[in-house]
Amino acid sequence: MSEPVTIIGSPVSPYVRKAMIALEVKGVPYRIDPQIPFLTPPEFTQISPLRRVPVYLDGPFVLNDSSVICEYLEETHGGTPLYPAEPRWRAKARWFEEYADDHLGRNVVFGLFFQKVIRPFVLKEEGDKEMIRKAEEETLPAALDYLEGVLPEVGFLFGDRPMMADFAMSTMLLNARYAGFEVDAARWPTVAGWRDRCFKAEPLARLHALSDTLMTTRRNDMQGVIDAYLAERQSAA
């Protein structure tokens, strides 16, 4: 049997969780090296040109970008599909995943999580108050207005099972929660209902539980917590 693939990045990152979701749905054994991009050595650029996580390593084969990794796993593994088969639906799925990675990511991860969690608690500096205000009061409410009109009232985007687009968008809302931003269920009932269904679905539920634990784990203990999670997954498989 070949070596398991390695994902570089912490499961606290929604982009890293996307790669983990794809690996778990496809039943691919993997390891996690929970590096934090801001704290990596200069050589990290050699395997991640934009110094981002996740990085996917399979021997000498390296991939960057969570969506690239997920599509690669879809194309190289059978079993439960991560994308719908019909081309128009698959195109819509790619749009929602890009909307999550780019637009929700910019506002949730950079606008809120980085400013309100990473900068004060990891980098020991103040976050950008204007960026936080803009995300909380303007861009995220506008994004939720859009999603309220396109998300389904029952089930998931492409039927009765969540796919990559559901996971990619909803898992951003966990990091929004870490940064103190909750979806107001009175104002966006369809988004809130869909989010609750996604958060209860596997593998998202257990990956969110892992992420929650890591949020209160000291950096030196993170590898152990992750390895225990993966060992449990391995024995369950």
Next chain:
Amino acid sequence: MSEPVTIIGSPVSPYVRKAMIALEVKGVPYRIDPQIPFLTPPEFTQISPLRRVPVYLDGPFVLNDSSVICEYLEETHGGTPLYPAEPRWRAKARWFEEYADDHLGRNVVFGLFFQKVIRPFVLKEEGDKEMIRKAEEETLPAALDYLEGVLPEVGFLFGDRPMMADFAMSTMLLNARYAGFEVDAARWPTVAGWRDRCFKAEPLARLHALSDTLMTTRRNDMQGVIDAYLAERQSAA
């Protein structure tokens, strides 16, 4: 025969050119509605949630995001492929296309072209000098250093024919040129050689000629220039 598809957006945008490249490689008849995102009415949000171009319209079917459009055309049309068939190569192709759309786009389109061309000449306001300096002196040189190490010295990324990744990255350099930024061939000889080969390849060469013409065309005359281009393509087909 069904109606031709419509692309909303000007060929001066590298993202719009990407959609046009895919349509021309696949031989799909199309129309162009050369709207400028900053000048569109509020209702534009209904077909483009992030108010971006290109928008792909095929009757009631709407797609956003240039990469989503290109992959959709690849999946729904045979003929000359836009992406390599081998999954690892295709993953690399997607990475380079994302690198073009996101990183080169942020710096070339937003950092340079928007600040140095659109803001002064279309919006009649000053561009952000610090953003321009950072793109010219830091991020673009670093991006070209990266590309110098990964681009091929002969041919194209995936062989002797340019594919979507080559087109997506190289066509960004046309907008860099419009904003006064040229690749220094002494410092980045591999990038400069590859760019020259891409710029000479069809359909990029003729789309760049069209874009050059539009750069000096008054707004009211643009539709006519584009329609004449498309009529000539139609009669050549």
